[in-house]
Amino acid sequence: MAGLGMKAARVAVVVALFAIWEILSRTGIVDPRLLPSASDTLLTLVELLQRAGIRNDLAVTASEVMVAFILAVPCGALIGFAIAENRYFAEVAKPLLFFAFSIPKSIFLPMFILVFGVGFSQKVGFGFFSTIFIVIMSTTTAVESVKVEHLTVARSYGATRLQTAFRVYLPSMLPVLLEALRISMIFNLTGVILAEMYASREGIGHQIATWGENFQMKQLLAGVVMVAVIAMTFNELIRSVETRCSHWRT
Amino acid sequence: MQPLANVTPFKPGSRAGAIQISNVGQVFKTATQDVVALSDVSLDIKPGRFVVLVGPSGCGKSTLLMMLAGLRQQTSGTILINEAPIPQPDPNRVGVIFQEPSLFPWLTAEENVEFPLALRRIPRSDRRAKAVDALKLVGLEGFGKRHPHELSGGMKQRVSIARGLVQDPPVLLMDEPFAALDEQTRMTMGDELLRIWAATGKTVVFVTHSLTEAVYLADEVVVMSARPGRIVDHLTISLPRPRTYEMLGGETFGTLRDRIWRHIRKSA
Amino acid sequence: MSAATLRRLIVVSLVVLWELLPRLGVIPELFLPSLSSTIAAGWNDAGEYGHALAVTLYEVGVSMLFACGGGILAGAIVGSLPRPRVLIMPMVSSLYAVPLVILYPVFTVWLGIGSESKIAFAAIYGFLPTMLSTAAGIQTIDPQLLLAARSMGATLSQRLTRVIIPAAIPTVLSGLRVGGALVIVGVVVSEMLISSAGIGYLISRYRTILDSPHVFAGVLLVLAMAIAFNAAIKWIERKASIWQTGTREGQRAADEIQAGTIQPATA
Numbered sequence: 186m187a188g189l190g191m192k193a194a195r196v197a198v199v200v201a202l203f204a205i206w207e208i209l210s211r212t213g214i215v216d217p218r219l220l221p222s223a224s225d226t227l228l229t230l231v232e233l234l235q236r237a238g239i240r241n242d243l244a245v246t247a248s249e250v251m252v253a254f255i256l257a258v259p260c261g262a263l264i265g266f267a268i269a270e271n272r273y274f275a276e277v278a279k280p281l282l283f284f285a286f287s288i289p290k291s292i293f294l295p296m297f298i299l300v301f302g303v304g305f306s307q308k309v310g311f312g313f314f315s316t317i318f319i320v321i322m323s324t325t326t327a328v329e330s331v332k333v334e335h336l337t338v339a340r341s342y343g344a345t346r347l348q349t350a351f352r353v354y355l356p357s358m359l360p361v362l363l364e365a366l367r368i369s370m371i372f373n374l375t376g377v378i379l380a381e382m383y384a385s386r387e388g389i390g391h392q393i394a395t396w397g398e399n400f401q402m403k404q405l406l407a408g409v410v411m412v413a414v415i416a417m418t419f420n421e422l423i424r425s426v427e428t429r430c431s432h433w434r435t
Numbered sequence: 436m437q438p439l440a441n442v443t444p445f446k447p448g449s450r451a452g453a454i455q456i457s458n459v460g461q462v463f464k465t466a467t468q469d470v471v472a473l474s475d476v477s478l479d480i481k482p483g484r485f486v487v488l489v490g491p492s493g494c495g496k497s498t499l500l501m502m503l504a505g506l507r508q509q510t511s512g513t514i515l516i517n518e519a520p521i522p523q524p525d526p527n528r529v530g531v532i533f534q535e536p537s538l539f540p541w542l543t544a545e546e547n548v549e550f551p552l553a554l555r556r557i558p559r560s561d562r563r564a565k566a567v568d569a570l571k572l573v574g575l576e577g578f579g580k581r582h583p584h585e586l587s588g589g590m591k592q593r594v595s596i597a598r599g600l601v602q603d604p605p606v607l608l609m610d611e612p613f614a615a616l617d618e619q620t621r622m623t624m625g626d627e628l629l630r631i632w633a634a635t636g637k638t639v640v641f642v643t644h645s646l647t648e649a650v651y652l653a654d655e656v657v658v659m660s661a662r663p664g665r666i667v668d669h670l671t672i673s674l675p676r677p678r679t680y681e682m683l684g685g686e687t688f689g690t691l692r693d694r695i696w697r698h699i700r701k702s703a
Numbered sequence: 704m705s706a707a708t709l710r711r712l713i714v715v716s717l718v719v720l721w722e723l724l725p726r727l728g729v730i731p732e733l734f735l736p737s738l739s740s741t742i743a744a745g746w747n748d749a750g751e752y753g754h755a756l757a758v759t760l761y762e763v764g765v766s767m768l769f770a771c772g773g774g775i776l777a778g779a780i781v782g783s784l785p786r787p788r789v790l791i792m793p794m795v796s797s798l799y800a801v802p803l804v805i806l807y808p809v810f811t812v813w814l815g816i817g818s819e820s821k822i823a824f825a826a827i828y829g830f831l832p833t834m835l836s837t838a839a840g841i842q843t844i845d846p847q848l849l850l851a852a853r854s855m856g857a858t859l860s861q862r863l864t865r866v867i868i869p870a871a872i873p874t875v876l877s878g879l880r881v882g883g884a885l886v887i888v889g890v891v892v893s894e895m896l897i898s899s900a901g902i903g904y905l906i907s908r909y910r911t912i913l914d915s916p917h918v919f920a921g922v923l924l925v926l927a928m929a930i931a932f933n934a935a936i937k938w939i940e941r942k943a944s945i946w947q948t949g950t951r952e953g954q955r956a957a958d959e960i961q962a963g964t965i966q967p968a969t970a
C-alpha cells in the first residue's frame with residue numbers, strides 16, 4: 186500500500202493547490218471578485234457555519250438525504266435480489282436497467298415538482314429516484330459475487346436456508362454491499378442537492394444556487410468547499426469500514 | 436499436420452547459429468538486496484543443436500534466455516551469437532517464443548506472424564507470402580484469417596512459433612513454450628517442433644520443467660543449480676533420431692532422466 | 704418466451720401505458736400528458752425544439768471533445784507512469800464523492816449563462832471517468848505483449864502505436880461511453896438550472912408555466928438523444944471489438960465501469 190511518503194506527497198498536492206489559489210487571487214492575476222482568495226473563502230466558511238440559517242439548511246439537506254437513502258436502499262436491494270435470484274428476470278431486466286441508469290435523471294425533476302410540489306417530499310422523491318437504480322444494480326452484482334462452490338459446499342454439509350443466508354450469502358456479499366452503500370450515497374446526495382438547486386426554499390443546494398445567482402463568490406466558494414469536504418469525509422469513512430470488513434479478500 | 440515418421444536428422448546448414456556464453460553473470464539490484472541470479476555461466480552451443488535447459492524454479496533459466504535475446508544485458512561476461520554480441524533484440528539473428536503465446540488479440544493469425552516484418556516496413560505482399568509459408572510450416576494452413584480467440588491453446592502456440600520463425604533467424608529461443616498446454620497437446624507439439632527443427636536446421640535453446648520432454652527433444656541437456664544459477668551438468672543425449680514414443684520406456688531414456696533428476700533434487 | 708421478447712413487450716407496454724393512463728384519467732394530464740399530446744406539442748413547435756436541439760448538440764459536441772480528448776490523454780499519461788498513478792488515483796476517486804453539480808453556479812459567475820458555462824461544466828463532468836477508465840485500460844495491458852514486441856525489435860514508438868494504443872482501445876471505448884453519457888447529463892442539467900437556450904432550458908421554462916405537454920416533449924427529445932448516443936457507441940464497439948473476448952482484464956474493467964463502481968453520480 187501507499188507509504189508515508191505518498192501520503193505526504195498527496196497532502197503536499199492539496200496544499201499546493203490551495204497555495205496557487207491564494208496567490209492567483211492575492212496578486213490579482215485573477216480578479217479577486219471572481220476568485221476570492223483561499224484564506225478569505227475559508228474564513229467565510231467558518232463564519233457561515235456559525236449562522237443558524239446555514240445550519241438549518243444543512244440539517245434540512247441531511248434529513249432529506251437520510252430519508253431518501255433509508256427508503257431507497259431496502260427497496261432497491263429487494264428488487265435487486267429478486268432480479269439476481271432469477272436468471273430469466275435478470276436477462277429481461279438488466280438492459281432496461283442499464284438504460285435507465287444512463288439517461289439523465291434530471292429531466293424528470295419537473296415531474297416530481299408537478300406531482301409533489303416544491304418541498305421535502307419532492308426532494309426525497311427525487312433522491313430516491315436517483316438512487317434506486319444504482320442500488321438495484323449493485324445488489325445484483327453483490328448476489329452474483331457469491332461463489333457457487335461455496336453454496337454447494339454449504340448444501341453438501343446440510344446447511345438450512347437460513348444458515349446459508351447468514352453464513353454464506355452475507356459474509357460473501359458484505360464487502361460488495363458496503364461498496365454499494367457508499368456509491369448509492371454519492372448518487373443520493375447528488376440527486377438531493379440537484380433537486381434543491383433546481384427549485385427549493387431551503388437546503389444547502391438552494392443556498393449555493395442563490396449565492397451563484399447573486400454573484401456572492403465568497404459564500405459560493407465556501408459552500409462548494411463545505412459540501413465537498415462533507416462528501417469526501419463521509420466517503421472516506423465508509424471506505425475505511427470497507428477495508429476493515431474485506432480484509433479476507435485478496 | 437505431417438506425421439513424424441519420415442523425418443531425416445538435420446545436417447547443420449547456413450541458417451544455424453553458434454552461441455558462445457563465457458563467464459556470464461547477472462545480478463539484480465532490488466530495493467532491499469542484490470540478487471545474484473546467475474554466476475559464471477559458460478556454455479558453447481554448436482550450430483544446429485537442440486539444447487534443453489533444465490533446473491529448479493528460480494535458477495535463472497529465463498534470465499539467461501532474456502540475455503541471449505538481447506532483452507537484458509548481463510552484468511558480467513560475454514555472449515556471442517554468430518560471433519557478435521547482442522546488445523539489443525535482433526530478430527534477424529534470434530527468434531523468441533514465450534510460455535504464453537503473447538499473440539496480439541486484435542490481429543489475425545497471419546497479421547501476428549507478419550508483425551515482426553511490418554516493423555521493418557517490408558512490402559505487404561512479401562510479408563503475406565512469408566507469413567503464409569511460416570503458418571504452413573507449423574501446420575496451420577488455412578487458419579491465417581482467424582483471430583487468436585478463435586484458436587485453441589496449441590494452435591496459438593503454433594502461431595507464436597511461426598512468428599518466431601518468419602524472419603528465418605539462425606537461433607530460436609523457447610522459454611517453456613508448451614508448459615501451458617495439456618499433456619497430449621504437449622506431446623504432439625514436441626513432435627511438431629522436432630519436425631520443424633529438422634526441416635529448418637535452427638539452433639534451438641529450449642527451457643522446460645519436464646524431464647521427459649527434455650530427454651525426448653534434446654541433443655544436449657544442460658542442468659542448472661538453484662540460486663545463484665550455475666551449470667552443474669551437461670549431457671549429450673545419444674538416442675537416435677527420429678525419436679519415437681517407444682523410446683520413452685527404454686532403459687537409456689530412464690537412466691538419462693534419473694541422472695538429471697538427481698542433480699535437480701540435490702540443488703533444489 | 705425469450706428474454707428479449709419479454710423485454711420488448713415491456714417497452715411496448717410502457718409506451719402504451721404512457722398513452723392510455725393519462726387518457727383514461729388514471730394519471731392527471733398535468734403530471735403526465737399522454738404520449739400523443741406530447742408529440743403533438745413538440746410537433747407544433749418543431750422550430751423551437753429544433754433550435755434548442757441544435758444548441759444542446761453543439762454544447763454536447765464541444766464538451767465531448769474536451770472531456771474525451773483530455774480524459775484519454777490524461778488517462779494515458781497517468782496510467783503509464785506508475786508514480787503519478789499512485790499519487791493521483793486515490794485523490795481522483797475521492798473527488799468522485801463530491802456532487803459536482805455544485806460547481807455549476809461557479810461557472811455561471813465566471814463564464815455567464817451562455818454556452819461556455821455549460822461546456823465547461825459538462826466537460827469536467829465527463830472528464831474524470833474517461834480519464835480513470837483510460838488509465839485502467841493502459842494498466843491492464845499484458846506486459847508479456849510488450850516484451851514480445853520488444854523481442855521482435857519494436858522501437859519505443861512502434862510499441863506505442865502498434866501495441867499500447869490498440870490494446871487500450873476497448874477500455875477507452877467504455878470510458879467514452881460513460882464520459883459521453885455524463886456529458887449529455889451535464890449539458891442538460893446545466894441548461895435546466897440557469898440558461899437561455901437548449902432543451903434543458905425549454906423543459907424548465909415550460910415547467911414554470913405548467914405546460915406539461917411541452918415539458919415532456921423536451922424530455923422525449925433528451926431520451927431520444929440518450930438512445931441515439933447508446934446506439935452509436937454500441938456500433939463503434941462492435942466495429943472495434945472483434946478481439947475483445949481476448950482480454951479478460953480489459954473486459955473486467957469495462958464491466959466495472961458499466962456496473963458503476965468507478966463512475967461518479969449521474970443526476
Ligand SMILES: Nc1ncnc2c1ncn2[C@@H]1O[C@H](COP(=O)(O)OP(=O)(O)OP(=O)(O)O)[C@@H](O)[C@H]1O
Pocket residue numbers: 463464465470472490491492493494495496497498499662
Ligand atoms: N527483474 C528482476 N528483479 C529482481 N530479481 C529478479 C528479476 N527477474 C528475475 N529475478 C530473480 O532471478 C532469479 C532467476 O529468475 P528466472 O526467472 O530467470 O528463473 P527461472 O529459472 O526462469 O525460473 P522458473 O523455472 O520458475 O521460470 C529468481 O530468483 C528471480 O527471483
Ligand SMILES: [Mg+2]
Pocket residue numbers: 496497498610
Ligand atoms: Mg522462467
